[in-house]
Amino acid sequence: MLEPEIEALERDDLLKLQNGKLAALGERLARSPEWVEHFRQAGLKPGDLADRQALEALPFLEKSQLRERYPLPMLGVETAAVQRFCATSGTTGLPVLFGFTDNDIDLLARQVARQLYSHGVRPGDRGYNGFGFGLWAGGLAYDIGMAELGVTNFPLGPGRSDLVVEWLKDMEWTLATVSPVFLSSLIRAAKEKGIDPKRHWKLQHAVIGGQSVSRAFRDELEAEMPEGFRSFNTYGTTEAGGPIVASTCPWSHERDEMHLMNEDSVLVEILDPETLTPVGPGEVGELVVTTLDKEASPVVRWRTRDLVRVAEHSGGCPCGRKGMGAIGRIIGRSDDMLKVRGVIVYPSQIEDVVAATPGTVKEAWQIYVDQPGSSPNSVTVAIEQENGYNGNPDDLAAAVGRSLTSRLGLKVPVECHPAGALPRYEAKAQRVLVRS
Numbered sequence: 001m002l003e004p005e006i007e008a009l010e011r012d013d014l015l016k017l018q019n020g021k022l023a024a025l026g027e028r029l030a031r032s033p034e035w036v037e038h039f040r041q042a043g044l045k046p047g048d049l050a051d052r053q054a055l056e057a058l059p060f061l062e063k064s065q066l067r068e069r070y071p072l073p074m075l076g077v078e079t080a081a082v083q084r085f086c087a088t089s090g091t092t093g094l095p096v097l098f099g100f101t102d103n104d105i106d107l108l109a110r111q112v113a114r115q116l117y118s119h120g121v122r123p124g125d126r127g128y129n130g131f132g133f134g135l136w137a138g139g140l141a142y143d144i145g146m147a148e149l150g151v152t153n154f155p156l157g158p159g160r161s162d163l164v165v166e167w168l169k170d171m172e173w174t175l176a177t178v179s180p181v182f183l184s185s186l187i188r189a190a191k192e193k194g195i196d197p198k199r200h201w202k203l204q205h206a207v208i209g210g211q212s213v214s215r216a217f218r219d220e221l222e223a224e225m226p227e228g229f230r231s232f233n234t235y236g237t238t239e240a241g242g243p244i245v246a247s248t249c250p251w252s253h254e255r256d257e258m259h260l261m262n263e264d265s266v267l268v269e270i271l272d273p274e275t276l277t278p279v280g281p282g283e284v285g286e287l288v289v290t291t292l293d294k295e296a297s298p299v300v301r302w303r304t305r306d307l308v309r310v311a312e313h314s315g316g317c318p319c320g321r322k323g324m325g326a327i328g329r330i331i332g333r334s335d336d337m338l339k340v341r342g343v344i345v346y347p348s349q350i351e352d353v354v355a356a357t358p359g360t361v362k363e364a365w366q367i368y369v370d371q372p373g374s375s376p377n378s379v380t381v382a383i384e385q386e387n388g389y390n391g392n393p394d395d396l397a398a399a400v401g402r403s404l405t406s407r408l409g410l411k412v413p414v415e416c417h418p419a420g421a422l423p424r425y426e427a428k429a430q431r432v433l434v435r436s
């Protein structure tokens, strides 16, 4: 552990730390008219934010509330004290801007360095930062996180795969931060050039962020890589301050879980998306985050809409993070949760089936519904047939259809397209589309 005095805290001590920071957050928010107004609408004031129990009485923060306060919503400091802005991808409407003060940037660097260290990355490692830059927080976060830990950074960003596959060999990069789809395209590009990733690359750690991937997809990636290589899931959002909410250690990687790695600075509630009350171990809920240390753009009870399963046992990991919560992979968005003829369907269930069926393109699949909203009358799943697959597309569609029926308890029509026909996504994929 990079900061064992925090990371190894017992649960009770961690909660005490959070409570103290909540009260300090309330004091800071009391100086911001927008925040005072936000609390007032719920009949409260920021000073009520005394502990975790008080937090549970507070209103949620929704994207629509930030949009109403365009262009610079809910800042906790003067704009002049903001060092830079980041933004959400803006796939639905204008991007929403989130500021970072100098202290916020330092915080982000420490949060990311802690995660990198937990993956096994050490000072002296060589990192290829393949995340995007500009307004997206991903590139920035890993630039400063690598600097904080003492990793030598090659900030090439995404794209230029011809160069990346050569430099993975020649520069002996041991760490890569990439989207999983890009990493799998790099493996293909390397092989076309006669480079064998297993023998010619030195890569040991990949931070695969921006997209949630199935375990089958992850296992397939790892099998193509040098001995000892692991890909590490991370989860975060711009609203929470970057890709820093949850991340894997080598043991939680085996269990396909993530620790809530920065719970001392990001408080996480996991709530039933319908009743908005906490769910228990093993249950599925929506992540709701409160930033405890952020100055420029704090959030209090931000509804991420991302659904996860709470781990059965959060303590007791051999890494020693006994007080931190643990979650499974992101299984979809509460917006994307569908109720089809009375059966709940998460996009991740469909992803798992597609990924586990030989002959499909793992990253390209869609769910088409006949009307907006979470209770469509009809659902169709679209997949792609991999180039070079010899089978018949109708048989491939039928195989996926059979697995879906047994997995979901629901008969779903499946259509099979040639490789490249369906949309690709750089950041968060939009799996559910309306098609009438």
Ligand SMILES: [Zn+2]
Residues within 6 Å of the ligand: 249, 250, 251, 252, 259, 317, 318, 319, 320, 321
């Ligand atoms: Zn662990």
